[in-house]
Amino acid sequence: xxxxxxxxxxxxxxxxxxxxxxxxxxxxxxxxxxxxxxxxxxxxxxxxxxxxxxxxxxxxxxxxxxxxxxxxxxxxxxxxxxxxxxxxxxxxxxxxxxxxxxxxxxxxxxxxxxxxxxxxxxxxxxxxxxxxxxxxxxxxxxxxxxxxxxxxxxxxxxxxxxxxxxxxxxxxxxxxxxxxxxxxxxxxxxxxxxxxxxxxxxxxxxxxxxxxxxxxxxxxxxxxxxxxxxxxxxxxxxxxxxxxxxxxxxxxxxxxxxxxxxxxxxxxxxxxxxxxxxxxxxxxxxxxxxxxxxxxxxxxxxxxxxxxxxxxxxxxxxxxxxxxxxxxxxxxxxxxxxxxxxxxxxxxxxxxxxxxxxxxxxxxxxxxxxxxxxxxxxxxxxxxxxxxxxxxxxxx
Numbered sequence: 330x331x332x333x334x335x336x337x338x339x340x341x342x343x344x345x346x347x348x349x350x351x352x353x354x355x356x357x358x359x360x361x362x363x364x365x366x367x368x369x370x371x372x373x374x375x376x377x378x379x380x381x382x383x384x385x386x387x388x389x390x391x392x393x394x395x396x397x398x399x400x401x402x403x404x405x406x407x408x409x410x411x412x413x414x415x416x417x418x419x420x421x422x423x424x425x426x427x428x429x430x431x432x433x434x435x436x437x438x439x440x441x442x443x444x445x446x447x448x449x450x451x452x453x454x455x456x457x458x459x460x461x462x463x464x465x466x467x468x469x470x471x472x473x474x475x476x477x478x479x480x481x482x483x484x485x486x487x488x489x490x491x492x493x494x495x496x497x498x499x500x501x502x503x504x505x506x507x508x509x510x511x512x513x514x515x516x517x518x519x520x521x522x523x524x525x526x527x528x529x530x531x532x533x534x535x536x537x538x539x540x541x542x543x544x545x546x547x548x549x550x551x552x553x554x555x556x557x558x559x560x561x562x563x564x565x566x567x568x569x570x571x572x573x574x575x576x577x578x579x580x581x582x583x584x585x586x587x588x589x590x591x592x593x594x595x596x597x598x599x600x601x602x603x604x605x606x607x608x609x610x611x612x613x614x615x616x617x618x619x620x621x622x623x624x625x626x627x628x629x630x631x632x633x634x635x636x637x638x639x640x641x642x643x644x645x646x647x648x649x650x651x652x653x654x655x656x657x658x659x660x661x662x663x664x665x666x667x668x669x670x671x672x673x674x675x676x677x678x679x680x681x682x683x684x685x686x687x688x689x690x691x692x693x694x695x696x697x698x699x700x701x702x703x704x705x706x707x708x709x710x711x712x713x714x715x716x717x718x719x720x721x722x723x724x725x
Contacts, residue, residue, distance in 0.1 A: 331612050331644060331672030337593040339389060340396040340585055341419070343378060344599030345404040346623045349438060352472045353538035354531060358601035358621055359402040370627060371411040377630040379418040381598040381619065384636065386422060388606045388615070389596065393424040396585035397431045399453075405435035409447030416452050430584045432457055432496075437475035437483035445490035455494040455583075456487050457527075463517035464510055467503045470544065471531075477517075484521045494581065496525040501559060502552050503531055504544040511555045512562055519566045524581035528559060529574035573657045573705055590658050592651040592670040600626035601637075612672065614642040645717035647671050648678050652715050656708060661691070661699030681714045690714075 347362040347369075362369060397419070399412070412433070419425075432455040433448060440458075448456070462468050463477045475483070487495050497518050501511045518526055530552065533539050547555070560570065568576035572590060575583065588595065597604035601621035608615050617639035620626045642650065651671050655662040664675045671677075682698065685691045690704035690711045704711045 331614070331647065333607055333609055333612060333669075333672040335669060336392065336607050336609060337591075337670045338395045338588050339392045340398070340588045340593060340595040341394050341423070342585075342595055342597045342599075342602055342604075343397065343399045343404075343415070344597070344602040344619075345374070345399060345401045345407060346600045347406055348401065348403040348436075349406070349474050350472065351538075353542075354471060354534070356534035356537050357402070360623055362406070369406070371407050372414075373627055373630075374623075375411050375415045375418070377627055378415060378598050379422070380630050382419070382422060382596070385596055385598070385604070385606075385617075388608070389423075389594075391424075393426055394419075394429065394596075395426065396429065396588060398585040399431075399433045401434055403436050403439055404433050405439045405444070405448075409444060409451055412448060412453065413451035430455055430494075432583070432585055434459065435483070435487075436473075437480040438473070440479075440483040440486055442486050442489065445486050445492070449491045454492070455496070456492050457496040457498065458483055458487065459498045460484075460518075461498060461500045462503065463514050467506065467510070470504050471500070472538075481517070481521065484523065488522075494525070495523040496527055496583065497521070497523045498527045498529075500529060500531045501555050502547050504546060506547060506555070508551075508555050508558050512558055515559060515562050519562075525575070525577045525583060526563065526568055527575055528563065530556075570659055572659065573708065590654045591662065591666060592654055607670075607672075611641075614647055614672075616640055616642060643717065644673060644677065648673060649712070649715045649717050652678065652681075653712050656691075656700050656704065656711055659700075659705070661697055664696055664698060667698075678715060685711055685714050 344358065346358055346360050348359045349361070351359060351361050431453050433453045434457045436459045460480045461471055461473060463480055465477050468476065484495065484497065499514050499518060501514070531546065533543055563570065563576045567578055569579065570576050571582050572586070575586065577583070594606050595604055596606070597619065599619065600623045601619060603618045604616065606615045618637045620629050620637045648671055651667060667675050682691065682693060685704070686693050689701055690707065692699045692701055700708070700711060
């Protein structure tokens with residue numbers, strides 16, 4: 330039985346589901362906007378987001394929001410005026426500390442100097458730019474709407490607009506990609522001096538164009554060589570690996586994502602957004618999700634039916650979700666954090682931990698549990714040791 334002595338940190342995720350063009354590898358809830366610019370429903374959508382939040386406020390009364398992440402889709406399609414209206418509505422409803430981290434995802438193809446200046450002026454203080462590659466051939470293969478030159482310009486514009494915290498998303502393991510080309514992407518990123526680089530492997534996901542028309546990807550040995558060479562270069566340029574695919578300069582880890590990986594709480598608003606809230610009154614963790622289709626989401630605004638579904642997590646589901654996230658962290662987690670955020674003693678998962686230790690997948694210290702190099706390499710094998718048994722659904 331879960332018992333929480335304190336509530337975890339609370340974040341807010343906001344989903345903006347539209348993009349200019351759906352990429353063939355993307356399995357996120359994103360939809361091409363095919364209407365005219367004048368018909369873009371940003372005002373209506375901001376109203377829907379705030380109505381969505383209003384329905385969830387009773388779950389978080391008195392709690393402060395530590396981070397905000399506006400993802401998509403392509404949130405930078407929205408005007409700075411719309412983002413300002415959204416942030417103003419949030420401030421009227423939630424407690425913000427002065428140090429709050431507010432991230433906006435942007436694609437290079439939607440960047441203008443004036444718009445970035447305005448985003449910074451209205452309160453966005455961290456920008457995450459989806460570059461994926463600085464190689465035009467690979468950008469074309471990935472279906473991106475920007476060129477390498479436009480990607481470089483976008484990051485330069487972010488610096489000029491005042492952003493001190495800039496993340497660059499890069500993919501590796503692209504069709505036909507050589508080690509030299511992968512390292513070339515990193516060298517371009519290093520020259521632009523972001524404080525954070527998300528460096529992740531292209532994988533083929535269900536319900537994507539690549540799943541139906543798969544490209545020829547590098548084999549496992551070639552991927553391993555790219556990974557090893559890339560991590561060596563990232564470390565040499567002072568980008569420390571703190572999560573399986575996240576690298577940051579000292580003190581510049583993404584606080585919002587850290588809260589996910591440490592199993593903190595988060596509200597989710599927007600079409601298809603998910604949330605996870607610890608309820609001290611019920612001593613249970615409550616997970617919910619919103620209506621997924623943007624058209625249905627907007628239509629539901631006036632009917633107070635934005636919630637797509639909800640459930641309470643069982644003990645087994647809680648511990649699995651915690652470990653699924655925490656084992657992504659290079660430094661692992663403190664056993665006290667497990668108890669605080671799961672409401673359960675570490676002994677609940679002792680059998681799985683002992684087995685993982687025997688397999689060389691974790692190091693189990695006096696207070697810390699850390700994935701080994703082998704554990705990070707075979708993360709799926711590690712987390713499968715803690716999968717909930719069928720029929721472990723809680724009664725709601």
